[in-house]
Amino acid sequence: MQLFELPPGADPSYVGSVHKALIESGDLRPLFRRRPRGPVNSVGQWVWTNDDLLDLEYHVRLSALPSPGRVRELLELVSRLHGSLLDRHRPLWESHLIEGLQGGRFAVYTKVHHALLDGVSALRLMREALSEDSAERDMPPPWASAPRTDATGRRADGDPLAGLVSAARALRDVVGLGPAVVKYLNQAFAEQAATLPFEAPRSMFNVPITGARRFAAQGWPLDRIRAVGEAADCTVNDVMLAMCAGALREYMGELGALPDKPLVAAVPISLRPEGTSSGATPSG
The missing domain is CATH 3.30.559.10 (Chloramphenicol acetyltransferase-like domain)
Structure with missing residues (x-):
């Protein structure tokens, strides 16, 4: 927004x-x-x-x-x-x-x-x-x-073989993700930073949900976030995750709903090989 x-x-x-x-x-x-x-x-x-x-x-x-x-x-x-x-x-x-x-x-x-x-x-x-x-x-x-046009001036997105080409690209990309996934998992386990799925404790959050969503917003000076990241030798994303985790812990503590074991959250990460451009055109 x-x-x-x-x-x-x-x-x-x-x-x-x-x-x-x-x-x-x-x-x-x-x-x-x-x-x-x-x-x-x-x-x-x-x-x-x-x-x-x-x-x-x-x-x-x-x-x-x-x-x-x-x-x-x-x-x-x-x-x-x-x-x-x-x-x-x-x-x-x-x-x-x-x-x-x-x-x-x-x-x-x-x-x-x-x-x-x-x-x-x-x-x-x-x-x-x-x-x-x-x-x-x-x-x-x-x-x-x-x-977008091809070398002959014809619209490239009108190619009748586009579907098969997309499928081939999907297969190529899935195969290519293998080394990146293995590297990430090895690093995570080596740092003892990974928690296996289904090990999350029961809490007020891991219950069936509906399609309803609540959109909320809050603002902080980006320079301040970056300064914290530089001081802690981490990224802006790391700082934001720490802020969210701290706020969540305080919220659950106030409600007396803080579990004994840590929660488990899924966070999207990029698995592109280093040096690969994150272009705006999806494949597959």
Whole structure:
């Protein structure tokens, strides 16, 4: 979720006009046209196929906050949006423009399936869509791009063999992950930092859950987080995980629900070999 200030002199219809301009542009990069296709004629693998009838108005939506338009109302709306599954029959992404926020602001909430785009690549695309020059307001959205073509000038995403190629890439990538996984596990066990699955103690969290989600936000100065990381010789991610763990422990302690054994959390990590670019184009 991103917060933006309205430009000086913007009228009440500003966000609506931005939304209209976004959905009128049919210029999408192939990545955002991809949707999953079942394992039919694809060697048993799910593969990416292209949605040539993509309805941009479905993926880019306009919402308005109820009065008084506080951050509280914004987080309640985003919680509802976050709790709904992405439609598996369409490309796995949505972007919501949200107007009516107090303080002359509006918000953009974007949801993308991790199979389509990882965090590093998503941040790169969002950064490319923004400008530090407040006078430059004609920046393309993250999903906009010229159609990709091959050496003959034909659209590369129109290749009828794309499904088989995607399946082959999937198999290649799965095989290639082997050494990276083994290296990670060996390192984890050597440092006695790994806890096997199913060893987590019973707690208030490891119970059946529904699809409902709660979106909350809190901010800290990034310079302060980086300073802590430098002092402790660790990364920003390490600092954030430690902050989350400390807050969780305090919360459970206040409720008298702190288990005797440590909790176990799953944290996504990159298994790309060193030196491999984290491109925005998924394979498989």
